[in-house]
Amino acid sequence: MKKILLISPFPPAQNPRLLKEYECLKANQFDVKVLYAERDRWAAAFKPIANTDFILVGGAYGSFFYYLTRVIHKLLRHVLPLAYGYDKASWLLYFKALSLRADLYIGHNLATLPIVVKLSKKTKSKCGFDAEDFHRNEVTDDQSKAEFIIPKRLEDEYIEQTDFVTAASPLICRAYQSIYPKLNPVNINNVLSIEHVKTPIEKPGQASDLKLFWFSQTIGRDRGLEVVIKAMGLLNTTEITLTLLGSITPENKTYFDQLTCENGLLPNQLIIHAPVSPEKIFELACQHDVGLALELDSPYNRDICLTNKIFTYVTAGLAIIASETTAQKAFLLEHPQIGKSYSIGKARELASIINQYRKNKNLLNATKVYSTELAKKTLNWEKESKIFMALVEKTLEI
Known part of the structure; x- marks a missing residue:
């Protein structure tokens, strides 16, 4: 049974695309785990699936460990390489994922892009990335600002090293394709079951x-x-x-x-x-x-x-x-x-x-x-999930 690890710096309640992928992969007999961190109080209150497939890093919201890991990030973020310091949970996600060896790593949110690429290189496995947003222009259009420069650096260095990229709208696909002609991102709409x-x-x-x-x-x-x-x-x-x-x-x-x-x-x-x-x-x-x-x-x-x-x-x-x-x-x-x-x-x-x-x-x-x-x-996950599954199976050569 092929192993797949989904990674996000946010909990499933804040990432319905990840949750749909998890359920789809489980239904298709894959061994799937989700690695995530918590960010907001309201989302921490919703635990969608209480089982061992969902693995929290960085502590539960409001706990001592939660705040400790954030203090550590503040102290080290200017020392850590960007790949491990972009998000408060980046380094935690990476080191925990090393113990969860998989055949395919799929990242959600830009913070996970370098993580899944590095994991795939280290374990000689495959990786994919879901671009729910056009990240370099997610916060600002001002190309002189760090909110543009840093995401662009991550995309330029890592996105073409993935085995596949999905995106959440046809125009996001087109935007990435225009910058990285070899990328061929696949559109997966935010449809529901x-x-x-x-x-x-x-x-x-x-x-x-x-x-x-x-x-x-x-x-x-x-x-x-x-x-x-x-x-x-x-x-x-x-x-x-x-x-x-x-x-x-x-x-x-x-x-x-x-x-x-x-x-x-x-x-x-x-x-x-x-x-x-x-x-x-x-x-x-x-x-x-x-x-x-x-x-x-x-x-x-x-x-x-x-x-x-x-x-x-x-x-x-x-x-x-x-x-x-x-x-x-x-x-x-x-x-x-x-x-x-x-x-x-x-x-x-x-x-x-x-x-x-x-x-x-x-x-x-x-x-x-x-x-x-x-x-x-037409606009339902039962149809859209077939596109996702075809991409996974092609990547894993099933």
């Missing part, structure tokens, strides 16, 4: 309310939420609500409460929901009408990525309203019956689309049905 598909809740024709939904790991400023609240204010109705699912600081909670008030909305029109386990997101989302994909077009990564939001909304049977990043506009042009797009930052344009769905329940219901059918027939 058919088992999560929800039957859309039909909105009665006489209903005048509309429920908007958005989620992320954290709720923060300058993520497109301000324009939604402004658009709701322009419509001058109390029958539209906005639910935000994610972790939020007290400062940002106050900020959004004030913004809601300033735009003439009632306090109960903004609903903030604490994080839930990944599988429960669908149960919450399907109680709404419209899913919001509000990506901005800067830095460049945001313009070309396709986040799991869109695919979650499709799976949950929601209509979609998406900002016109290059990737999201192309996606809705390919699937025009599941939603509408608006120009980034244009509150009146967004308000007009929201109002269409509020007033035209036939349009809303039909759009929700199209989303569900697309999830069942």
Whole structure:
């Protein structure tokens, strides 16, 4: 039985792509283990699978060892080679992985790229890397900043040494291909399993309310939420609500409460929901009408990525309203019956689309049905996983 080690500096609750790969590989009779570290309090609360396949390094969040390893990283990060010091958990992941010999190492997040390459060289095995983002432009487009320079160094040194690269959108694939012509990255969309598909809740024709939904790991400023609240204010109705699912600081909670008030909305029109386990997101989302994909077009990564939001909304049977990043506009042009797009930052344009769905329940219901059918027939992990498995089997020469 071939052994595969999946490596991430984040726990599975913050990396659904990794969790889907784990489940797929297990179902196909591979010996799979996951090596990970913890980062945020909310994610540490969710332990998706309590078994020995999931191996934590760096200590549980909040423990003495957790803080000790971070102090050690601060002391050594300017001494350690970049490959072992890029992330707080990099060196821990590498040294622990040495004891978990595998036929294939797959890295998630840029911190693991040099790790899987070094492991594969040392053990004469294979390695792959999942580029969920275009990492050099993940934080900034300013090429003079360390947030660009350091990821670029890692990519330039290691990415062409992998046996395969997957990416989370066609445009991320294209971006890497343009820099590394020999790379041939394979697109694996952030789709979900058919088992999560929800039957859309039909909105009665006489209903005048509309429920908007958005989620992320954290709720923060300058993520497109301000324009939604402004658009709701322009419509001058109390029958539209906005639910935000994610972790939020007290400062940002106050900020959004004030913004809601300033735009003439009632306090109960903004609903903030604490994080839930990944599988429960669908149960919450399907109680709404419209899913919001509000990506901005800067830095460049945001313009070309396709986040799991869109695919979650499709799976949950929601209509979609998406900002016109290059990737999201192309996606809705390919699937025009599941939603509408608006120009980034244009509150009146967004308000007009929201109002269409509020007033035209036939349009809303039909759009929700199209989303569900697309999830069942095309945009699901059962289909996408076949691409992933073919890549793994080719790499391992099975």
